[in-house]
Amino acid sequence: MSRFRNEPIHSFTNEQHRTQYLAALKYVRGELGREHPLIIEGQSIRTQNWITSTNPADPDETVGVVASATTTDVDHAVAAANRAFNGWRNTSPEARADILRKVATALRNRRFEFNAMMTLEAAKPWREADADTAEAIDYLDYYADRIIHMTRQLRRRDLPGEENHMVFEPKGVCVVLSPWSFPLALLTNMAAAALVTGNTVVMKPASNTPVIAAGLFDLFRNAGIPDGVLNFLPGQGATIGTHLVTHPNVHVIAFTGSRDVGTNIRRQACDVAPNQRHIKKVIAELGGKNAIIVDDSADLDESVSGVIKSAFGYSGQKCTAASRVIVLQSVYNDFCDKLVDAVRTLTIGPAEQPATIIAPLIDDQLVRSVRDHITQAKSVARLIHETPTERLPDPNRYVGPTIFADVPPESPIAQEEIFGPVLAILRANDFTHALNIANDTRYALTGGLYSRTPDHIDQTKRDFLVGNLYINRKITGSRVDIEPFGGLNMSGDGAKVGGPDYLHQYCNVRTITEHTLRHGLAPAAEVDPGSDTSSIPM
Numbered sequence: 051m052s053r054f055r056n057e058p059i060h061s062f063t064n065e066q067h068r069t070q071y072l073a074a075l076k077y078v079r080g081e082l083g084r085e086h087p088l089i090i091e092g093q094s095i096r097t098q099n100w101i102t103s104t105n106p107a108d109p110d111e112t113v114g115v116v117a118s119a120t121t122t123d124v125d126h127a128v129a130a131a132n133r134a135f136n137g138w139r140n141t142s143p144e145a146r147a148d149i150l151r152k153v154a155t156a157l158r159n160r161r162f163e164f165n166a167m168m169t170l171e172a173a174k175p176w177r178e179a180d181a182d183t184a185e186a187i188d189y190l191d192y193y194a195d196r197i198i199h200m201t202r203q204l205r206r207r208d209l210p211g212e213e214n215h216m217v218f219e220p221k222g223v224c225v226v227l228s229p230w231s232f233p234l235a236l237l238t239n240m241a242a243a244a245l246v247t248g249n250t251v252v253m254k255p256a257s258n259t260p261v262i263a264a265g266l267f268d269l270f271r272n273a274g275i276p277d278g279v280l281n282f283l284p285g286q287g288a289t290i291g292t293h294l295v296t297h298p299n300v301h302v303i304a305f306t307g308s309r310d311v312g313t314n315i316r317r318q319a320c321d322v323a324p325n326q327r328h329i330k331k332v333i334a335e336l337g338g339k340n341a342i343i344v345d346d347s348a349d350l351d352e353s354v355s356g357v358i359k360s361a362f363g364y365s366g367q368k369c370t371a372a373s374r375v376i377v378l379q380s381v382y383n384d385f386c387d388k389l390v391d392a393v394r395t396l397t398i399g400p401a402e403q404p405a406t407i408i409a410p411l412i413d414d415q416l417v418r419s420v421r422d423h424i425t426q427a428k429s430v431a432r433l434i435h436e437t438p439t440e441r442l443p444d445p446n447r448y449v450g451p452t453i454f455a456d457v458p459p460e461s462p463i464a465q466e467e468i469f470g471p472v473l474a475i476l477r478a479n480d481f482t483h484a485l486n487i488a489n490d491t492r493y494a495l496t497g498g499l500y501s502r503t504p505d506h507i508d509q510t511k512r513d514f515l516v517g518n519l520y521i522n523r524k525i526t527g528s529r530v531d532i533e534p535f536g537g538l539n540m541s542g543d544g545a546k547v548g549g550p551d552y553l554h555q556y557c558n559v560r561t562i563t564e565h566t567l568r569h570g571l572a573p574a575a576e577v578d579p580g581s582d583t584s585s586i587p588m
Contacts, residue, residue: 054195056529057158057184062176062404071176074162075402078170086116086264088123088284091130092277095123101284103261106173106410106447107400113171114261119285121293124252127281128299131223131250134278139220139248143201146246147194152273153242153266154190157183164234164265172233172259173401173409178364181527185235186266188530189242189548196553197246211567218557220248221331222301225294227287227315229306230412231367231469233259237266239547240304240333241280245270247556249302251280254294258412260284287311298323302556306335306369309467309493309540333555335542337467338495340525341374341488343510345481346381348500352522354388356500357473359524362396362451365408366471367416369541370496370518370526374457374464376476376484386455386475390435393451399443410447411470420449420470427463431474432456459487467493481506485513495537498525517544 060067088095097117105111119127138146157164161183168179204216224244228237237255244251255263267282283290295303295318305315312334319330342360344353360372377385401409411417424436437450449470457464457474464474478484488497497516501507507521517537518528528535534549536542545555 054188054192054531056532057187057191059177059184060180062180068404070162071165071404074166075169078163078166082114082170083112084114086114086261086284088117088119088127089267089271089282090123090127090278091134091281092271095126097123101257101260101286103171103259105170106412107402107443109447111170113167114264116260116264116284119254119283119290121290123283123285124290124293124297127252127283128223128294128297130278130281131252132299134276135220135222135250138245138250138276138279141248143197143246143248146248147197149270149273149275150190150194150242150246153269154187154194156269156272157187157190161187164262167262167265168233168259169401171261172230173412174364175401175406175409176404179401182232182235185232185530186238189235189239192530192548193242193246193553196550200553211565213564213566215562215564217560217562218247218554219560221556221558222249222328223299224249224251224302224304224556225297225300226251226253227291227294227303227305227307228253228255228263230256230258231364231369232306233262234266236306236335237263240306241266241270243553244302244304244556245275245280247553249556250278252283252294252300253280254283254285254287254290257284257286292318295319296321296323298326300330301328302331302333304333304556307337309336312336313540331555333545335536335547336369336495336540337493338369338371338537338541339374339465339467339491339493340370340372340496340498340516341376341491342372342498342500342525343478343481343484343488343514344375344377344381344385345484345499345501345503345506346378347502347506348381349502350381350385350388353385353500354392356498356522356524357389358392358396360498360526361473362393362408362471363524363526365411365449366473367412367469368526369467370528370535372496372498372525373468373472374474374476374488376478376487378478378481378484382475382477386434386453389475390453393435393453396451398437398441398448398450408448408450408471410444411449414446416469417447417449420468420472423463423466423468423470424449424452424472427454427457427461427472427474430458430461431463434475459490465491481509485509489513489515492540493537494539495541496520496525498523517541517546
């Protein structure tokens with residue numbers, strides 16, 4: 051029986067939790083500005099170039115300074131991971147699982163500290179940061195549980211005189227390329243899955259959030275991960291990304307990020323170097339253009355609440371965020387009015403303030419991109435809410451909630467992923483029309499329905515073709531084991547993160563068949579000529 055239980059989410063109506071978070075922010079601020087070198091084969095390596103990580107709400111506040119790897123460092127790290135592979139491969143699943151559980155315990159004990167680090171480095175509001183840390187703990191505990199189940203509950207069917215075994219083996223060196231949007235949870239997910247299955251790892255975090263990744267690496271090192279099994283290799287993707295992906299001694303590439311980068315990784319990984327003896331496995335979770343359908347039987351107040359949480363949590367900087375709402379004609383105007391009234395109440399400010407819902411975007415490049423999308427959308431759709439500039443603490447770092455109505459389904463704002471708080475509302479003539487609009491994008495990650503009509507609910511379950519479908523609740527916040535996560539089409543290949551089959555992707559599967567009808571056993575002398583044969587039964 052599984053021992054796994056999801057980590058509870060903190061409630062910040064609880065005074066003790068609020069006090070702990072504030073204390074953690076103060077403590078983390080006292081630790082800011084430290085240098086974090088590369089770690090390869092257990093050795094700290096200082097580089098010529100460094101990445102300065104700053105607080106998105108205050109660019110003058112340096113969170114940390116992190117070494118930036120070169121292609122030479124990539125070669126060094128991959129070679130170190132290859133040297134460590136055989137020893138880690140032959141380490142028992144129980145011992146590997148034990149390290150994950152130790153990391154989970156350490157992270158649980160330092161939860162508020164990691165929450166605070168995400169608030170300062172990734173501009174994650176309190177609830178979002180706490181959920182991220184809880185999810186990371188869940189991945190560690192769940193995969194520790196799953197590897198034991200996988201190795202003890204193997205498929206086996208023997209015949210008289212024949213034994214058949216199916217064995218899961220690690221593939222080799224895994225490169226982990228993680229996003230800044232879930233800087234702890236998704237980095238932990240990919241690294242933990244690779245490690246617990248016996249692969250060695252080169253961990254390259256997002257350039258926006260390398261200090262959080264350095265903290266996670268320290269937890270693994272303190273838990274006893276052997277040198278070279280996990281290597282910390284921050285750096286600019288433009289400098290080392292292609293070299294990591296095309297390296298002939300890399301076996302697995304685990305990536306979470308944009309569609310364009312992910313599909314490019316797949317193309318590059320297909321090329322086989324002259325001395326390469328394996329086909330690379332690419333595990334890619336990509337973007338989304340997620341829709342919520344609101345029909346004419348829905349509770350509009352409940353629908354508005356769910357849409358706001360789905361669209362504007364973490365300022366829309368989630369691949370799972372709702373960026374489209376498809377509303378039936380008869381309730382369209384009422385829904386739009388209620389949504390705009392509710393959005394006007396959202397608090398905008400630095401993530402460290404406990405009431406903040408809309409925090410700054412991760413960097414000024416993203417701010418410019420989102421504003422460009424808003425400008426383009428104004429020419430094709432009706433703007434019904436845009437946050438006044440005077441309400442923004444800094445227009446160069448913040449984008450307030452922005453809502454367009456009467457959006458043409460084929461327009462860029464209805465088709466392209468926009469990593470920010472921009473929502474498109476589309477009008478549907480009937481329920482089948484709504485489903486057709488919802489499915490008519492290249493993405494298929496998450497989707498939702500608000501309805502009290504059983505036929506509509508059944509039709510949605512059958513015909514709304516997304517990886518994760520949510521009915522009468524928000525479409526973000528999937529939970530490990532309960533709601534395994536993964537998209538279809540251009541959002542991914544359907545593999546479910548935090549699900550019972552996720553670890554299989556990091557493994558080779560071998561079948562071993564042994565014929566057991568022997569004519570006696572070989573004398574020990576034949577096996578070991580120097581052994582004593584006096585006790586061998588003849």
